[in-house]
Amino acid sequence: MERGGYRGGSDRRDDRPSGGYRGDRGDRPYRASGNRSEAPRRGYGNDRHRDEAPREPREAAPELPEDALPYRLDAEVRGELTTLPKSLADVVAKHLVAAGELLGEDPERAYQHAVYARRKASRIGAVREAAGLAAYSVGKWQEALSELRAARRMNGRNVYLAVMADCERGLGRPERALEIAHGPEAEGLETAEQIELRIVAAGARRDMGDVRAALVELQVPELKERRARPWVARLFYAYADVLLELGRTEEAREYFSRAAAVDQEGETDADERLAALEGVEIVDIGEDVVWSDAEDPDFEDGPGDQAAGMTVPADMSEAPAGDEDSPRGAAPDETDAEVPSDREDESS
Template structure:
């Protein structure tokens, strides 16, 4: 969050840094981040304290130039010079040495030591034929001190060197500073013409099915009627079948037996 907000809202970035330091105060990067946000918000006392803590935790003088500037911001240019003199050049890389030289030159200017301020900047890295990320700042600081010394022509030359170095860096690294993002949104949709064609095709299929149903209706009715007719025919055939014949044959002998029995009985004598 600090990285996202430091350029647009330094105060809110500082609040995030404070929150991180309360939760992880023994982690060097949290103290380093808090120092940077405090410096950006002009709280030089807090920034200096956090930078010293960071140096104690890591043993690194990477932010020595920032410490010198914090002393200057607190109105202590002499202390700033003493802080810069504590550094060992062998332990600093090229960029760190350049920023320390610029900060020391500023402290000399605060003390009114203009010529010494110029000497602080006359280091091997002050080379107009080479351009590094720190070159525009170094050339500009040198031009500023030359103006204070009244050497306007030389100052103009070094301002031109600073602008040329900045332009070369922009040409080389400018494209890398901008990230162009393209957002592509994909949607599942059917074109209007296709939708109409689909609707028409569906309607035609429905119509064809309806017509086919009407044409097949008589055949379906006959097919449904056929089983019913067959069932009726079977019932009629069962009624006419010889299955009932034995019952009829049984009735005939019974009648004959009854007639024979009546014939064998003696005739009743007339009553006297």
């Protein structure tokens, strides 16, 4: 299922509760009321049995990368952590840094660090945000939604409404995704965040089988934007994708081209989609990109250039016979052109 431009993992669900900071009443310490013999065996009422009760082993912390240092954390988040003891704040900060660094390259490890930080500081809004984004990156839609809702209650921020709406799509609830996208909370968002919500809303419309309505969701004034920004590239790409599904190939080609032109951070695969429409293929040779005709029967890979990822004419793939020392495809020596052939000698 399309994720509306957002990256999601497999459609796994985790229905366990998100935690929070209100424990179950049965876990609260016993409050003595005069008759100590009536106290339960756990808690403060009976220390003998308390020592004998089996203890659950503490879950080991995930190994931190060497560069996971507290000072690398965003200053605003560090400010939120000042409510914790200094030593605990440093530990949480390190795991938040690790989660942020690993989110793109190793989402599973990022998730482990974020969950560990949440266990240590579940009352910090930034920690719950990090846990929600990490859960989202591994496809735990319900857990991500719960964490981000908790973060909103703590800090009142709406910046992750698009992620929350996309989680609703992941859970098979596109109608709820549209409610979030068009709710009153979305009106005060910055332009980039509003565009992300539009992209998710278009994806929800496509989930519901209404492709034309998806196109309408994306018809915003920002389609005329020319500056190279990640959200602009994503908007152009989403618009081109819907156009292509509607069979409007020429317009789709135009917007894939626009997306490729402004996508300086590699947010989309607009280059590949445009190449497919143009009937060419992209051959990667290290850091360079070579465009070559994918369907020309007169061209094929020569043995010498195949490893380099280049295409050369078939008749140039070997050096001319009888000239083993000359480079392949080199022009004949000028002196050879002046030597008369045997047939010319006979005629003279």
